[in-house]
Amino acid sequence: MLLEVRDLHVEFRTRDGVAKAVNGVDYGVDAGETLAVLGESGSGKSVTAQAVMGILDMPPGRITGGEILFQGRDLLRLKEEERRKVRGAEMAMIFQDALSSLNPVLTVGDQLGEMFVVHRGMSRKDARAKAVELMDRVRIPAAKERVRQYPHQFSGGMRQRIMIAMALALEPALIIADEPTTALDVTVQAQVMELLAELRREYRMGLILITHDLGVVADVADKIAVMYAGRIVESAPVHDIYKAPAHPYTRGLLDSIPRLDQKGRQLYAIKGLPPNLMDIPPGCAFHPRCPLAQDVCRTDVPPLYEVTDSDADRGSACHFWRECLHG
Amino acid sequence: MASAPATASAEPILEVSGLYKHYPLTQGILFKKQVGSVKAVDGVDFTLRRGETLGIVGESGCGKSTVAKMLVNLERPTAGSIKYKGEDITKLSGRALKAVRRNIQMVFQDPYTSLNPRMTVGDIIGEPYDIHPEVAPKGDRRRRVRELLDVVGLNPEYINRYPHQFSGGQRQRIGIARGLALRPEVIVADEPVSALDVSVQAQVINLMDRLQNEFDLSYVFIAHDLSIVRHISDRVGVMYLGRIVEIGKDAEIYDHPTHPYTQALLSAVPVPDPEAREHRERIILAGDVPSPTNIPSGCRFRTRCWKAQERCAQEVPALVVPPHLRGRGGPEAHDSACHFAEAGSVMRSAPGQVVPTEAES
Ligand SMILES: Nc1ncnc2c1ncn2[C@@H]1O[C@H](COP(=O)(O)OP(=O)(O)OP(=O)(O)O)[C@@H](O)[C@H]1O
Ligand SMILES: Nc1ncnc2c1ncn2[C@@H]1O[C@H](COP(=O)(O)OP(=O)(O)O)[C@@H](O)[C@H]1O
Ligand code: SF4
Ligand code: SF4
Ligand SMILES: [Mg+2]
Ligand SMILES: [Mg+2]
Numbered sequence: 053m054l055l056e057v058r059d060l061h062v063e064f065r066t067r068d069g070v071a072k073a074v075n076g077v078d079y080g081v082d083a084g085e086t087l088a089v090l091g092e093s094g095s096g097k098s099v100t101a102q103a104v105m106g107i108l109d110m111p112p113g114r115i116t117g118g119e120i121l122f123q124g125r126d127l128l129r130l131k132e133e134e135r136r137k138v139r140g141a142e143m144a145m146i147f148q149d150a151l152s153s154l155n156p157v158l159t160v161g162d163q164l165g166e167m168f169v170v171h172r173g174m175s176r177k178d179a180r181a182k183a184v185e186l187m188d189r190v191r192i193p194a195a196k197e198r199v200r201q202y203p204h205q206f207s208g209g210m211r212q213r214i215m216i217a218m219a220l221a222l223e224p225a226l227i228i229a230d231e232p233t234t235a236l237d238v239t240v241q242a243q244v245m246e247l248l249a250e251l252r253r254e255y256r257m258g259l260i261l262i263t264h265d266l267g268v269v270a271d272v273a274d275k276i277a278v279m280y281a282g283r284i285v286e287s288a289p290v291h292d293i294y295k296a297p298a299h300p301y302t303r304g305l306l307d308s309i310p311r312l313d314q315k316g317r318q319l320y321a322i323k324g325l326p327p328n329l330m331d332i333p334p335g336c337a338f339h340p341r342c343p344l345a346q347d348v349c350r351t352d353v354p355p356l357y358e359v360t361d362s363d364a365d366r367g368s369a370c371h372f373w374r375e376c377l378h379g
Numbered sequence: 380m381a382s383a384p385a386t387a388s389a390e391p392i393l394e395v396s397g398l399y400k401h402y403p404l405t406q407g408i409l410f411k412k413q414v415g416s417v418k419a420v421d422g423v424d425f426t427l428r429r430g431e432t433l434g435i436v437g438e439s440g441c442g443k444s445t446v447a448k449m450l451v452n453l454e455r456p457t458a459g460s461i462k463y464k465g466e467d468i469t470k471l472s473g474r475a476l477k478a479v480r481r482n483i484q485m486v487f488q489d490p491y492t493s494l495n496p497r498m499t500v501g502d503i504i505g506e507p508y509d510i511h512p513e514v515a516p517k518g519d520r521r522r523r524v525r526e527l528l529d530v531v532g533l534n535p536e537y538i539n540r541y542p543h544q545f546s547g548g549q550r551q552r553i554g555i556a557r558g559l560a561l562r563p564e565v566i567v568a569d570e571p572v573s574a575l576d577v578s579v580q581a582q583v584i585n586l587m588d589r590l591q592n593e594f595d596l597s598y599v600f601i602a603h604d605l606s607i608v609r610h611i612s613d614r615v616g617v618m619y620l621g622r623i624v625e626i627g628k629d630a631e632i633y634d635h636p637t638h639p640y641t642q643a644l645l646s647a648v649p650v651p652d653p654e655a656r657e658h659r660e661r662i663i664l665a666g667d668v669p670s671p672t673n674i675p676s677g678c679r680f681r682t683r684c685w686k687a688q689e690r691c692a693q694e695v696p697a698l699v700v701p702p703h704l705r706g707r708g709g710p711e712a713h714d715s716a717c718h719f720a721e722a723g724s725v726m727r728s729a730p731g732q733v734v735p736t737e738a739e740s
Contacts, residue, residue, distance in 0.1 A: 092576040193666070207667045208439070238605065239438060239664050242647035246663060264577060267606075267649030290653045308581035309651055310610035318588070319610065321581035325546050 053121070054258040055104065055226055056080040060118035062099050062282075065111065071329040073099045075282035076118070078356065083225065084256040086249075088269040088290070090305070091279035092326050097262045100279075101228045105145050106135045123225070141171050144219035146212075148231040153215060154203040160187070160214050161199035167221040186217040190247060209240035213247065220251060226258045233268065245272055266309055270294060278302050281327050281337035284356065288366040298359050298368035298377040300342045336370070344372050344379075391462075392565060392597050393427040393450070393483075398459035400445050404672060418671045419445040421621030423459070424698060427565065432591070432598040434612030434629070436605055436644070438668060442621045443601045444488070447569045450599065451485040452476070463565075481511050484563040486554050488570035493554060494542040500553055501538040504528070507560045514561050527556040531586060548579035552586065559590065567599045572607065584611060605648050609633050617641045620679045621671060623698060627713030635710040637701065637720035640680050678717070686719050694718065
């Protein structure tokens with residue numbers, strides 16, 4: 053495994069109380085593989101990613117347990133200085149909002165080149181040449197001229213491609229893309245996803261793709277981890293999960309998306325709202341919204357059961373995964 | 380909506396023709412000199428019939444919200460007419476305008492910023508009554524507001540709470556309740572669920588569906604999510620750079636698109652079905668949308684169109700049933716602003732997913 057997150061716990065201490073944002077996350081990704089992390093806003097997707105990257109806001113954030121194994125080393129035990137070397141060179145992150153993650157007063161060429169100057173000790177001139185090459189790679193037309201332009205002079209899709217170029221610069225082993233296309237239109241979204249998939253194949257990178265869009269996931273992922281209230285509630289290869297989900301939350305998500313090909317009168321809607329992280333329901337956190345809930349769900353936290361009825365490597369944090377899978 | 384009896388025979392409630400909104404681009408501080416204009420809306424025509432839902436889709440910046448604002452009179456058109464039951468509302472003023480405006484209400488995109496944080500939910504929903512006191516006499520307002528809360532599925536006891544005490548989905552319900560306060564006939568909904576999570580989106584869509592039947596509403600439903608628009612719409616218009624380039628019944632647009640832009644847009648929709656991804660072809664459009672200050676001559680889509688020819692740069696294609704498709708009839712014969720509109724051989728890569736086979740990338 054290239055990256056393995058084990059039983060990660062993160063909380064935020066705020067004025068109003070302690071928000072338990074991540075409550076025992078386990079996931080892993082191999083070289084050349086795409087893991088999609090799926091879940092509603094607030095389910096802890098970004099916080100987990102920030103912990104992996106080592107860019108969590110601390111305080112108010114605090115990692116209260118777990119391990120993050122990257123190429124065999126536990127990142128949580130590294131000194132900040134070593135951590136910094138890993139970040140950027142060995143793993144990189146692409147953020148949702150490209151405009152605000154680029155520096156508005158520097159040309160994109162300077163920002164791209166900076167990576168080579170700092171990490172590779174290149175001269176400014178060589179770094180600029182590298183920047184042009186990268187912009188070509190992510191298919192920005194007229195890269196030679198545009199390398200001198202500022203972020204606001206590019207369209208949203210192009211800015212996202214520049215962010216991708218920046219993440220790729222040092223050919224990291226792992227890329228984490230946090231909702232890389234949520235702010236973009238479908239046609240541009242398609243361009244960006246295509247590019248990411250191609251680059252991943254070419255460089256054999258591991259890719260963690262965070263999203264709440266089930267369509268995007270089906271298009272590009274190898275496997276999926278579904279998050280709810282700071283836990284992975286289901287993990288499975290992408291084909292299996294769409295065919296037969298083993299967790300009622302996943303099932304609800306799949307049923308509630310309108311599809312181009314199904315024009316029913318009523319959409320299925322998961323009742324209720326995601327939980328307040330300061331006051332997560334006891335037992336299974338999903339029980340107040342779950343159509344399959346029984347008494348045991350209100351008291352006993354379901355572990356991530358192995359889904360033994362399947363040939364694939366699957367897990368479900370539901371006491372009644374079997375009923376869900378076959379129901 | 381999906382199965383509402385709205386048909387071609389129902390009477391038009393809104394008729395929009397030749398609608399333009401150009402924002403001047405100026406330079407200089409002391410003497411403002413106009414150096415060009417942002418052509419946000421650049422010739423839009425459509426008809427909305429009673430009881431019908433017309434969906435409008437298109438990429439960011441194509442002018443959807445600007446159209447919406449003109450429909451509810453938040454913006455004055457640069458040119459064109461908007462007829463409500465035959466009367467051009469862009470020519471009205473004073474009392475006559477006020478009376479019409481009551482009947483066309485808007486629900487906004489962003490449930491987080493469109494509600495005044497310092498007003499209680501009761502005041503927000505009841506605010507339209509200040510402008511139209513004839514609808515609800517002062518003593519009756521709170522009762523009406525409670526009723527509206529109940530209609531949209533919120534507890535009437537919440538009447539004194541503030542917006543921040545509600546989730547996104549609940550706030551969108553508040554926005555809808557406010558939109559309903561004056562008992563309008565037309566609701567213009569600008570991306571009403573785009574900011575919401577999938578699980579909550581479905582709740583709000585179902586609510587809008589129910590209300591349409593209950594109050595005999597006509598909807599203009601704007602969104603960039605093509606699946607949601609298909610779910611809710613009877614007819615769909617596709618916008619590109621300020622203009623509708625194709626419009627028709629939902630099946631005509633989704634299953635038999637003839638405009639290259641619609642075909643590209645549909646092929647790019649991610650399908651929630653991993654089985655489909657092996658045998659689906661995508662049209663990945665080259666380049667970016669041109670700036671609305673500088674719209675290409677002839678067909679505005681030509682800079683990204685893989686079928687563009689000489690003629691496309693010379694001649695603006697009209698939004699009509701293309702002459703070569705007219706004779707044949709069938710679902711391909713609907714309005715499409717393309718000189719070379721054609722269905723192409725349609726391939727289904729997922730059930731209902733339409734992809735033209737001669738796709739280039
Ligand atoms: N007041 C204004 N002054 C100048 N330009 C404007 C103004 N309002 C809108 N525009 C421009 O008009 C174009 C259309 O904007 P509009 O808000 O209608 O787009 P939209 O289709 O609703 O996009 P989105 O999907 O992002 O909401 C854009 O290029 C926008 O920048
Ligand atoms: N810096 C912070 N301070 C306090 N709470 C935070 C902070 N960052 C994230 N959180 C909380 O942690 C929870 C999970 O957030 P996040 O991982 O960003 O969710 P998502 O799954 O949408 O990416 C949320 O309730 C969020 O409000
Ligand atoms: S454990 Fe119980 S409440 Fe939780 S998902 Fe399974 S059935 Fe539903
Ligand atoms: S008119 Fe020409 S450029 Fe425009 S969509 Fe048709 S083929 Fe393409
Ligand atoms: Mg996030
Ligand atoms: Mg808009």
